[in-house]
Amino acid sequence: MSFRDLRNLTEMMRALGYPRLISMENFRTPNFKLVAEVLLWLVKRYEPQTDIPSDVETEQDRVFFIKAVAQFMATKAHIKLNTKKLYQADGNAVKELLKVTSVLYSAMNIKGVEWADFSEEDSSKFKFDLGSKIADLKAARQLASEITSKGASLYDLLGKEVELREARAESIARPLEINEAEKLVKIAIDSVLEQVQRTKAMLNNVALDEATLEAKIEKRKSELERSQKRLETLQSLRPAFMDEYERVEEQLQQLYSSYLEKFRNLTYLEQLLESERQTEQEMFEEAANLMRLMQSRLKEEEQNLLKSGGRAAARVVGTMQGGDTEEDEDSRDSEIDLDEDDDEEELEDDSMEMSPSKSSHRARKPEPLGESDSDF
Numbered sequence: 001m002s003f004r005d006l007r008n009l010t011e012m013m014r015a016l017g018y019p020r021l022i023s024m025e026n027f028r029t030p031n032f033k034l035v036a037e038v039l040l041w042l043v044k045r046y047e048p049q050t051d052i053p054s055d056v057e058t059e060q061d062r063v064f065f066i067k068a069v070a071q072f073m074a075t076k077a078h079i080k081l082n083t084k085k086l087y088q089a090d091g092n093a094v095k096e097l098l099k100v101t102s103v104l105y106s107a108m109n110i111k112g113v114e115w116a117d118f119s120e121e122d123s124s125k126f127k128f129d130l131g132s133k134i135a136d137l138k139a140a141r142q143l144a145s146e147i148t149s150k151g152a153s154l155y156d157l158l159g160k161e162v163e164l165r166e167a168r169a170e171s172i173a174r175p176l177e178i179n180e181a182e183k184l185v186k187i188a189i190d191s192v193l194e195q196v197q198r199t200k201a202m203l204n205n206v207a208l209d210e211a212t213l214e215a216k217i218e219k220r221k222s223e224l225e226r227s228q229k230r231l232e233t234l235q236s237l238r239p240a241f242m243d244e245y246e247r248v249e250e251q252l253q254q255l256y257s258s259y260l261e262k263f264r265n266l267t268y269l270e271q272l273l274e275s276e277r278q279t280e281q282e283m284f285e286e287a288a289n290l291m292r293l294m295q296s297r298l299k300e301e302e303q304n305l306l307k308s309g310g311r312a313a314a315r316v317v318g319t320m321q322g323g324d325t326e327e328d329e330d331s332r333d334s335e336i337d338l339d340e341d342d343d344e345e346e347l348e349d350d351s352m353e354m355s356p357s358k359s360s361h362r363a364r365k366p367e368p369l370g371e372s373d374s375d376f
Contacts, residue, residue: 005094012101013038016045016108032062032089035097039069039086042100047076062087075137077103 010022018041026034036056043050052068055061066083073079079099085092239245 005098006091009094009098009101012098012105016101016104027091027094030089032056032087035086035089035093036062036065038097039065039100042097042104043069043072045104046073046100073100079103 006027013022018038020037022034022038033056036054040052040054043052050072052072053061053065056065066086070081070083070086073081077100081096081099086096
């Protein structure tokens with residue numbers, strides 16, 4: 001590490017807007033945290049969207065971090081970094097950091113950004129577009145793979161050079177025979193002439209095919225013209241049954257309209273009929289309920305009257321005299337008559353309908369009991 005390199009690094013980092021001050025004494029001893037922080041800041045400054053893990057607590061994390069940064073700078077900025085010097089994190093790492101900072105510093109100067117006006121808020125605005133260089137990178141990779149394959153094949157061929165050298169020397173030393181050469185030339189000429197004949201035959205066939213296709217095309221064109229003329233003729237003519245068809249169509253429209261009207265009326269009447277039926281059913285049910293209610297009330301009244309008549313008879317039966325009197329006999333006769341009348345009324349309850357005369361008759365039955373009370 002030289003004093004000049006360290007000075008340039010500190011000035012460039014200050015110009016780029018690094019928030020922390022870097023002094024001359026930071027790299028006297030290994031300081032991996034500072035190197036990692038500077039590298040991460042430079043990578044984020046080069047491309048803010050990149051994602052590189054910042055964990056450098058263990059040895060494996062540090063190795064992974066250095067490899068990721070070196071790979072990123074090699075692929076994105078074409079800057080080759082020495083990972084060993086970066087991992088040492090001492091004065092040797094200053095030169096590797098200068099490779100990245102010098103690129104960013106020169107880009108800032110090209111765009112006309114002054115050092116004093118540059119701040120941390122403007123750091124996110126600098127983003128380099130490397131899309132135009134992606135095609136060049138792909139071409140370079142393809143050429144590298146081709147060079148590798150060609151080199152491997154060349155190595156194999158050079159390995160066979162020892163065996164082929166003797167055969168090549170023998171072929172060169174052997175005298176050339178004119179007859180064999182003439183024979184080979186004639187064979188080559190015959191093959192070429194044969195190929196020419198085949199090509200001419202193919203050309204003739206192509207001409208025949210072309211003539212056939214042209215004839216077919218002309219035939220199709222004439223058929224198309226005739227079809228178009230026939231279509232125009234048919235479109236201009238009016239069929240004989242067209243008048244009758246239009247008249248029938250009008251009648252059908254009228255019939256359909258009347259059908260719709262009748263169908264709507266029929267549906268409406270069916271709805272009215274259904275509503276009337278429901279109303280009648282409800283009225284019938286209400287009358288039946290009312291009839292049952294009145295019957296139950298009449299039965300209750302009859303039972304109450306019967307119970308009240310029984311109590312009156314019980315009161316009349318007892319006397320304070322020891323012997324029987326005529327009044328007692330009359331009262332017993334009236335009690336027997338009441339019992340008989342009660343039995344007859346119970347038999348008539350099953351077939352009885354609502355009748356005010358019977359109810360008034362049942363109400364008048366206990367009149368003799370009143371006289372027995374007065375006699376008593």
